[in-house]
Amino acid sequence: MAVLNYSKAVVPMKSMNWNNQCLTLLNQTCLPQAVQMIECKDWRVVAEAIRRLEVRGAPAIGAAAAFGLVLGAYEIQNDQGDFEHNLRLVAEELKETRPTAVNLSWAIDRMLAVVSRLDSAVSTGAIIQALEEEALAIAAEDRQVNKRIAEFGAALFEQTGMSVLTHCNAGALATVDFGTALGVIRQAWSEKRISRVYADETRPLLQGARLTAWELKEDNIPVTVITDNMAGWVMKKGMVQAVIVGADRIALNGDVANKIGTYSVAVLAKQHHIPFYVAAPLSTFDFSMETGEDIPIEERNPEEVTTFCGIACTPAGVDVFNPAFDVTPHHLITAIITEYGVLRPSYRNAIDQLKQQRGGI
Numbered sequence: 001m002a003v004l005n006y007s008k009a010v011v012p013m014k015s016m017n018w019n020n021q022c023l024t025l026l027n028q029t030c031l032p033q034a035v036q037m038i039e040c041k042d043w044r045v046v047a048e049a050i051r052r053l054e055v056r057g058a059p060a061i062g063a064a065a066a067f068g069l070v071l072g073a074y075e076i077q078n079d080q081g082d083f084e085h086n087l088r089l090v091a092e093e094l095k096e097t098r099p100t101a102v103n104l105s106w107a108i109d110r111m112l113a114v115v116s117r118l119d120s121a122v123s124t125g126a127i128i129q130a131l132e133e134e135a136l137a138i139a140a141e142d143r144q145v146n147k148r149i150a151e152f153g154a155a156l157f158e159q160t161g162m163s164v165l166t167h168c169n170a171g172a173l174a175t176v177d178f179g180t181a182l183g184v185i186r187q188a189w190s191e192k193r194i195s196r197v198y199a200d201e202t203r204p205l206l207q208g209a210r211l212t213a214w215e216l217k218e219d220n221i222p223v224t225v226i227t228d229n230m231a232g233w234v235m236k237k238g239m240v241q242a243v244i245v246g247a248d249r250i251a252l253n254g255d256v257a258n259k260i261g262t263y264s265v266a267v268l269a270k271q272h273h274i275p276f277y278v279a280a281p282l283s284t285f286d287f288s289m290e291t292g293e294d295i296p297i298e299e300r301n302p303e304e305v306t307t308f309c310g311i312a313c314t315p316a317g318v319d320v321f322n323p324a325f326d327v328t329p330h331h332l333i334t335a336i337i338t339e340y341g342v343l344r345p346s347y348r349n350a351i352d353q354l355k356q357q358r359g360g361i
């Protein structure tokens, strides 16, 4: 694995780049202290980067895994045995890197569907080319989708100069570019509808304090970082007029899995009569899941909780519970902003209507 350190001036704020059979990832575990790129020429490096959260955020891990599969295809092209069978083994390993964000399996399934559609007589080289084109399409579409989400979402902020609260990081880093919740914020800021963002620090891995604050500062959007336990007081004092977050998986009834702590923020927003918005592309919807009850919740290494910046902050050997996500029930969600428009309760009906309009999804 090659690691490159960049000066700030030459880094476009994009989470990844594909060039000449190499996926370059902006290493998010190093931010904000260092801007470091990881060069992935082996699909296993991509898989490890997803596991370690070097690349993270639902749409970003989907796109990274798609490029990972292309790297896998290049590697196995001269192997003994059936190419498609071996490709599916790589696909399975990539899919298993993180369980909650459905964009990961969505992207891998979309890649495999390309292979299934091709004539069986087609050469391995042509299959790889088709896979590479599909991965590039997934990445390119992500930006366009986020721009559409941003336009629909910004219109929800009807006054000028509003303050909003966000949790975790649903920005350019968490997508290929621009972001979902932070995309809406970027757009609303440019239209002067939003004047300040409160960023929950988002324990245990500080995606809010490290990543959201970094992105917003780079864009000169005023941001105030608060610790997670301050959100209620900030709402009580009337300091925020809306909450907007991203999502990792949305069930048919509108239940939303997102970074641990999102549920608490939604409960607080309800108590303070503050609208709670979710911004997510259709690739984050899991149409096979009736409710959020069935969404698999990733549990991560206890060390993420027992240490802070590498220093032990609990007694050795203490029991730890470390779910990376929680599920916010649909009744706490004011609206879900997608690239096809704003969905309002009942989400089941709204999703059905969307399906009908699009002739299936």
Ligand SMILES: CSC[C@@H](O)[C@@H](O)C(=O)COP(=O)(O)O
Binding pocket: 053, 056, 057, 058, 059, 101, 167, 168, 169, 170, 171, 174, 175, 179, 180, 181, 207, 245, 246, 247, 248, 258, 259, 260, 324
């Ligand atoms: C547009 S990103 C939406 C979500 O993926 C994001 O809010 C989130 O929960 C990310 O969790 P992470 O564990 O950092 O991958």
